[in-house]
Amino acid sequence: EGTVVIAGVGGDRILEILEALDGNGYLTADRLVLSPHKDERVFVEKFSEGLGKRWRLSEPLSVRESGRERPIWVADR
Template sequence: MYQLTPRLQFIHDHLISGEPVWDFCCDHGIVGLSAYKSGKFPEIYFVDQVSSIMEKLSRRFAEKFLRVEQNTQVQFLTLPGEEVKDVLKGTVVIAGVGGIAIHKIVKNLHEQGLLKATRLILGPQRDEQKLEEMLCQMLDSDYKICNVDYRIEERGRTRKLLIFNKK
């Protein structure tokens, strides 16, 4: 199976129950899978541009996680995050990629008017400070960053998480 690392557990604990979850750059899909398993979210979207990752994740989901009795809708989107054409509501999670990649995704979705999420949880692997500065300026009219400095120790490294809530 899988086990949530402290960082992924923190992310899971900050998803908004009863709202959709968007797991961008999902790789193994652990955040989305844990959200699905909990049964607390009406929709789960997995987004990654690597088709082999998405095929494997989709197969794994169908074999080990899909429950007929659960009403959660699940979608697997194989495309770059910045090319999503749906309106994003609920919680958007983008973690495990660089700050510049996260900025590109958020910027494009914001400029297209698709970013309507209640909460953004961002976990850059690098360029945390630069990402925070760029997003605070860009999202200022729509989102407020939580002023708490979320830092999680994981695998001998301190990882920063940024959380933005819709105003």
């Protein structure tokens, strides 16, 4: 239940966090809001190969922050 937000770290780190939560049975949220600040392509590819089998990943939204475009993905079960 609920929503998990992970932002401000690299795409690989986001995946490590999610996989650890999932592996220990703690990833019970219905929605994920994810904003990697680097390694975006790797994040999307690896998410799709692993967790993406159980989560639907949206097209990225774009938010401007400190002069930079930051992608934000939403994933729903």
